[in-house]
Amino acid sequence: MAKQFKPETLCVQAGWTPKKGEPRVLPIYQSTTFKYDTSEQMARLFDLEDSGYFYTRLQNPTNDAVAAKIAALEGGVAAMLTSSGQAANFYAIFNICQAGDHFVCSSAIYGGTFNLFGVTMKKLGIDVTFVTPDASEEEISAAFKPNTKALFGETVSNPSLEVLDIEKFARIAHNHGVPLIVDNTFPTPINCRPFEWGADIVVHSTTKYMDGHATSIGGCIVDSGNFDWDAHADKFPGLCTPDESYHGLTYTKAFGKGAYITKATAQLMRDLGSIQSPQNAFLLNLGLETLHLRMPQHCRNAQKVAEFLSKNEKVAWVNYCGLPDNKYYALAQKYMPNGSCGVISFGLKGGRDVSIKFMDSLEFIAIVTHVADARSCVLHPASHTHRQLTDEQLLEAGVRPDLIRLSVGIENAEDIIADIEQALNA
Numbered sequence: 446m447a448k449q450f451k452p453e454t455l456c457v458q459a460g461w462t463p464k465k466g467e468p469r470v471l472p473i474y475q476s477t478t479f480k481y482d483t484s485e486q487m488a489r490l491f492d493l494e495d496s497g498y499f500y501t502r503l504q505n506p507t508n509d510a511v512a513a514k515i516a517a518l519e520g521g522v523a524a525m526l527t528s529s530g531q532a533a534n535f536y537a538i539f540n541i542c543q544a545g546d547h548f549v550c551s552s553a554i555y556g557g558t559f560n561l562f563g564v565t566m567k568k569l570g571i572d573v574t575f576v577t578p579d580a581s582e583e584e585i586s587a588a589f590k591p592n593t594k595a596l597f598g599e600t601v602s603n604p605s606l607e608v609l610d611i612e613k614f615a616r617i618a619h620n621h622g623v624p625l626i627v628d629n630t631f632p633t634p635i636n637c638r639p640f641e642w643g644a645d646i647v648v649h650s651t652t653k654y655m656d657g658h659a660t661s662i663g664g665c666i667v668d669s670g671n672f673d674w675d676a677h678a679d680k681f682p683g684l685c686t687p688d689e690s691y692h693g694l695t696y697t698k699a700f701g702k703g704a705y706i707t708k709a710t711a712q713l714m715r716d717l718g719s720i721q722s723p724q725n726a727f728l729l730n731l732g733l734e735t736l737h738l739r740m741p742q743h744c745r746n747a748q749k750v751a752e753f754l755s756k757n758e759k760v761a762w763v764n765y766c767g768l769p770d771n772k773y774y775a776l777a778q779k780y781m782p783n784g785s786c787g788v789i790s791f792g793l794k795g796g797r798d799v800s801i802k803f804m805d806s807l808e809f810i811a812i813v814t815h816v817a818d819a820r821s822c823v824l825h826p827a828s829h830t831h832r833q834l835t836d837e838q839l840l841e842a843g844v845r846p847d848l849i850r851l852s853v854g855i856e857n858a859e860d861i862i863a864d865i866e867q868a869l870n871a
């Protein structure tokens with residue numbers, strides 16, 4: 446679908462464009478395999494000489510339609526769906542890094558990604574240096590080495606809610622001849638399109654706002670098509686030199702701007718699996734059809750809730766980049782003038798015990814290990830995800846013992862505030 450359409454139209458129309466007599470609604474191609482008439486036809490697919498489907502571990506038409514919609518929303522040239530956001534982040538890096546390589550990453554990222562990069566990928570021989578995203582360009586540049594292959598950051602970090610200076614990060618990455626990869630899960634392309642600010646690859650946990658209804662785990666990788674791999678061919682041999690597992694084909698020569706996603710599909714999905722199930726892709730597509738309606742409501746509600754909390758005497762502190770006194774307000778206004786997301790963190794006077802009592806007193810705002818879906822929910826990391834840590838250890842990990850993460854849903858803001866108010870009074 447042509448890119449001239451506005452995001453609202455892309456949410457509804459992009460990806461699946463049925464031809465005469467085909468279903469109006471994107472079908473679920475619930476099939477592992479695809480039929481061909483001759484052995485030669487199939488052989489050409491295996492040699493990447495023709496495009497087409499042969500086995501759903503690599504590609505599936507339902508997934509490709511949804512990936513195309515996300516690519517259109519982000520303004521990219523190609524995308525692939527993965528089984529989870531974790532898989533998307535792993536593949537985004539592993540597609541251009543191998544044992545002996547290194548990448549630089551903002552320290553303000555989701556804890557699961559931090560562990561994937563800092564522990565699991567190290568076991569594969571891929572090293573990472575974490576940098577404070579607010580550090581100067583010189584300090585961040587100092588983390589780069591000759592074997593550095595990428596720079597990674599989160600547009601709005603989970604759960605610390607720090608806003609990434611995408612232009613600064615893109616400049617640093619490009620000065621070192623490597624791509625900037627941005628996890629754009631929290632704002633979604635409705636609120637921020639990192640490619641417009643210089644990012645090269647975007648990743649998503651589609652599990653969050655994109656699905657929006659907490660039904661399906663999933664991820665997505667989108668390529669802007671802007672990074673010139675061949676200009677840095679020595680750094681990216683996997684893309685710029687022949688792949689012996691495909692009879693000596695070179696991805697950049699054979700696929701041009703589609704090289705990165707084709708390699709991720711043809712090599713990584715082939716060898717490691719982790720594709721999103723077509724059933725989940727179908728549900729994700731339903732979520733995407735209303736993303737442009739839900740995101741503004743999440744942001745409007747979160748703004749009202751953050752303002753309410755910041756005026757309440759029982760609340761010790763509030764972190765939301767839509768509040769003018771927030772450290773990231775100016776960056777948020779620059780990159781996300783229409784709002785960032787619905788996630789707020791705050792603490793109550795009285796600390797951990799008061800936070801627990803508050804959460805137990807909520808009525809419809811539920812305690813769940815999730816963020817970013819239609820229903821308002823809360824999590825207290827000190828009691829849940831980080832419960833084995835002492836208060837001192839929590840602070841070292843950047844999690845205050847009283848921190849409550851509130852994911853503001855799309856219910857009526859007055860009802861959300863009333864539930865919070867009665868729990869504060871309890």
Ligand SMILES: Cc1ncc(COP(=O)(O)O)c(C=O)c1O
Pocket residue numbers: 529530531532534555557558599603628630631649650651652662663664
């Ligand atoms: C910003 C961000 N990236 C990636 C992930 C991982 O996604 P998933 O849970 O879909 O594997 C999460 C999960 O919370 C996240 O918040």
